Amino acid sequence: MGNLSYKKIAAIALAVLLVICAGLVYLRDHTSVGKHELNEIADVSAAYQADEEIAEAKDKLQAGIEPAQVITTLPEGASCVAIVIDGLPDRPLTARLIDVLEKHQATATFFVEGQNAADQPETIRLLRDKGFELGNYTLVGLADFDKASQDEQLAELCRTQKIVNVRSAFTPTLFRAPRTVFTDELLKTVHAAGLSYAVKENMRYKKGTLASQENAAAYAANIPDGSIIAVEIGHPVERKAETKGDIDERPAIDMKPTIHDDGQKPAAPTVDLADELDWLLTALENRGFKVMNVNGFRKIHYIPANAAVLAGQAKEAAKAQADALVNQEGGAADGQ
Known part of the structure; x- marks a missing residue:
């Protein structure tokens, strides 16, 4: 016992x-x-404001600042391309994309929305741990960014800069935004916000373009040497005209499958974007192309394609105004 x-x-x-x-x-x-x-959470909340950074950027603009340079394509004979990812993928897709890039010993620059970077710190850390560069894709992936007011632009850019830095201890130097014209004024604002370069692609790749390695070979055959290929991940946020300057700050998220009504056949499963990237990189390799970091491409002082047209229109308007003034003066003299 x-x-x-x-x-x-x-x-x-x-x-x-x-x-x-x-x-x-x-x-x-x-x-x-x-x-x-x-x-x-408190750090990220503070990072959303970036009041000091915005004020500093405004001082730079007032003092006068050169426009950010634009990174653009290489001439033929370079035997290389660059890949930029527009929008932060979710973590599972990011991991698969990284696996494919590492398999091909290729690199890519991930342009991330500030709000998504705040919401997905583990994804940001994974990218940085693997050595991938992060770019500024505005706070929410705002489309037609050149049409936003300067205050909106600075808020979107500076807040994203600070959030990415808080999340990764890395400060982006590269800028992109959906469907945006790189005007001289926008490039000055971009530079004032701490971004030295804007990246101008010549090809856009949308998910679902490829369904097999054979498709990829045909697609890659039409990619010019020295291209910058932008792969669309995020969904651009549209500016609402009725908001008078306010922006829709919903994060640019990946689309989710829709629910099918009873009696309808479910849609065929789509190919994973990581598989498409794998096929594309294989096809590029077969053409003898190497995938380089976009920082190795040409950096130029950018002049928009329609700059000459706009300058001509401004010149004609000025001439018409001068002619009207002369006619007014002539009419006044005749009256005397």
Whole structure:
């Protein structure tokens, strides 16, 4: 009986010890980690504002600043291309894309929305841990960015810069935005926000373009040497005309499959974008192309394609105004 009592006492003591250990683990996970998460949330909230950075950028604009340079295509004979990813993928897709890029010993620059970077810190860390460069894709992937006011542009750019830095300890130097014309004024604003370069693609790739390696070979045959290929991930956020300058700050998220009505056949499963990238890179390799970092491409002082047309229109308007003034003066003299 005595031995049995000792065994019971030992079992009770062990159970108490296990309960104490479990309690300590719980407290650790719900106090120290909780405080860390609260601090992180506070950091991101502050990063959304970036008031000091915006004020500094405005000072630079007022003092006069050169436009950001534009990274553009290479001439024929370079035997290379560059790939930029427009929009931050979710973490599973990011991991698959990284696997494909590493398989082909290729690189890419990921242009991320500031809000998505704030919401997906683990994705940002994965990209940086693997050595991929991050670019500024505005706070929400705002389309027609050149048409936004300067205040909107600075808020989108500076807030994204700060969020990405908070999340990754990396400060982007490259800028892109959906369906955006690189005007001289926009490039000055981009430079004032701390971004030295804007990247101008000559080819856009949409998910679902390829269905097989054979498709990829035909597609790659039409890619010019020295191209910059933009792969669309995020969905651009449209500016609402009725908001008078306010922006829709919903994150640019990946589309989810829709629910089918009863009686309808479900849509055929789509090819994974990582598979498409794998096929495309294989086809480029077969053409003898190497995938380079976009920073190695040409950097130029950019003149928009319609700049000459706009300058001609401005010249004609000025001439018409001058002629009208002369006619007014001539009419006044005749009247005298």
